[in-house]
Amino acid sequence: AQTVTQSQPEMSVQEAETVTLSCTYDTSESDYYLFWYKQPPSRQMILVIRQEAYKQQNATENRFSVNFQKAAKSFSLKISDSQLGDAAMYFCAYRSARYGGSQGNLIFGKGTKLSVKP
């Protein structure tokens, strides 16, 4: 079974600086998708960024980028120019690319709580 591990329960960053959140996963599959979701105090899960495992190029979305190391099964999220609104829980998630059964469900890590200091 696949697992997702976030080893940093809490992180803190100064406004305008850069922070990196870590995520590792375990899978025997070769084709899958990885996601970072943000959960602000409102508790709604918001997609931050998505990475297809077959793509070597790291995904980027404005100030958010990932460092995807497939061989190492590592998927870290870098937030540049941190803003107060970035403060939230961040969840790393894995999804199999295989169709059918439970393969397509998201498997979540336990999350990293990010604080942004003004």
Place this chain on the structure above:
Amino acid sequence: DGGITQSPKYLFRKEGQNVTLSCEQNLNHDAMYWYRQDPGQGLRLIYYSQIVNDFQKGDIAEGYSVSREKKESFPLTVTSAQKNPTAFYLCASSARDGGNTIYFGEGSWLTVV
């Protein structure tokens, strides 16, 4: 606007009662999901449905039931058999199983009183 609507936002349940959480989506998504979130834990899958009139148990289905009579709707019933139902519940949907992104509703808080 397209999206996933969960209701109610807050719900209180007395011991021995069944309660139903509503989830409606107008995204024309085939697959729908229910997750439970407890403090200090990530999201855990309760039930999922990939097509109308079909659904499957997730990791923590005991004490819960669902139905999928319409593509747009996937209600979750928390039965009296669920021993510790107090949690935050999130409904989600995706265009199809596999690589498409899963999108979430705003969630519902359930508290046992």
